[in-house]
Amino acid sequence: MTEFPEGAPCWVDAMFADVEGAKSFYSEVLGWTFGEAASEYGNYTQAYSDGKAVAAVVPPMPGADAPSQWCLYLASSDVAATAEKIKAAGGELLMEPMQVGSFGSMAIAKEPSGAVFGVWQPGEHKGFEKLGESGSYAWAEFFSRDVKKVDDFLPKVFPYATQQMEVGDGPEAEGMDYKIYSLGGKENPVLGRMNMGTDFPPEIPSYIQVFFGVDNCDEAVAKAKKLGGALHFGPMDSPFGRFAALTDQQGAAFAVIDMSTTVGEVPKFG
Numbered sequence: 459m460t461e462f463p464e465g466a467p468c469w470v471d472a473m474f475a476d477v478e479g480a481k482s483f484y485s486e487v488l489g490w491t492f493g494e495a496a497s498e499y500g501n502y503t504q505a506y507s508d509g510k511a512v513a514a515v516v517p518p519m520p521g522a523d524a525p526s527q528w529c530l531y532l533a534s535s536d537v538a539a540t541a542e543k544i545k546a547a548g549g550e551l552l553m554e555p556m557q558v559g560s561f562g563s564m565a566i567a568k569e570p571s572g573a574v575f576g577v578w579q580p581g582e583h584k585g586f587e588k589l590g591e592s593g594s595y596a597w598a599e600f601f602s603r604d605v606k607k608v609d610d611f612l613p614k615v616f617p618y619a620t621q622q623m624e625v626g627d628g629p630e631a632e633g634m635d636y637k638i639y640s641l642g643g644k645e646n647p648v649l650g651r652m653n654m655g656t657d658f659p660p661e662i663p664s665y666i667q668v669f670f671g672v673d674n675c676d677e678a679v680a681k682a683k684k685l686g687g688a689l690h691f692g693p694m695d696s697p698f699g700r701f702a703a704l705t706d707q708q709g710a711a712f713a714v715i716d717m718s719t720t721v722g723e724v725p726k727f728g
Contacts (some may be wrong), residue, residue, distance in 0.1 A: 462533035465616025468585030507593030531576035599650035695721035
């Protein structure tokens with residue numbers, strides 16, 4: 459079982475008013491299968507790719523009116539200590555540290571520019587059993603309207619090194635501000651951070667975009683649209699893969715990336 463270092467993305471889950479609808483959607487788009495709902499944990503239901511745990515879906519708490527959205531969890535060896543760092547760095551705890559049976563302990567937080575994320579201290583549940591492949595978590599990016607707040611906050615909570623992407627002089631580079639967060643050396647990037655420019659509708663708050671791997675980006679987009687999802691960006695080629703940004707039929711944002719189809723040179727990071 460993979461052990462995730464402090465600050466590494468280790469799990470994703472999402473809350474859906476229509477859990478069965480979500481299961482049907484992601485079964486077809488990402489090829490997932492689903493386990494039994496854990497009734498003692500709010501009908502939390504794990505998703506599997508090739509028999510390996512990759513994510514989970516859960517209905518909202520009774521009486522809650524929460525939007526459908528994916529939540530990225532960052533690994534912690536001590537969730538209570540991480541929660542104190544979050545508060546000291548100007549973040550907000552939306553859910554105080556709590557133990558989830560023998561599986562582990564968690565907290566939910568909001569960074570100062572508004573993106574919500576989770577913290578996971580593993581017990582029996584270590585996190586992703588498969589990642590970086592088709593059908594599993596591939597990457598995540600903090601999208602923010604105030605990137606300085608993110609850049610000031612995250613390295614105070616987790617041991618990240620940061621690198622700024624160098625951009626050219628072309629029109630496509632205008633307003634581009636992209637940074638990589640790494641763990642254990644700059645050759646091990648774990649997260650991205652992107653400035654939200656004027657092409658983002660003003661009503662969209664800061665958020666975390668979760669990328670899932672697929673064998674064919676265009677086919678995944680076609681399946682998502684057929685099932686009531688919406689395409690917001692792409693498909694677009696990049697040096698890291700062909701990707702597209704979507705929302706599912708319940709409004710949860712996610713992205714798909716075919717990491718085997720790469721175009722262009724990898725940009726330099728200063």
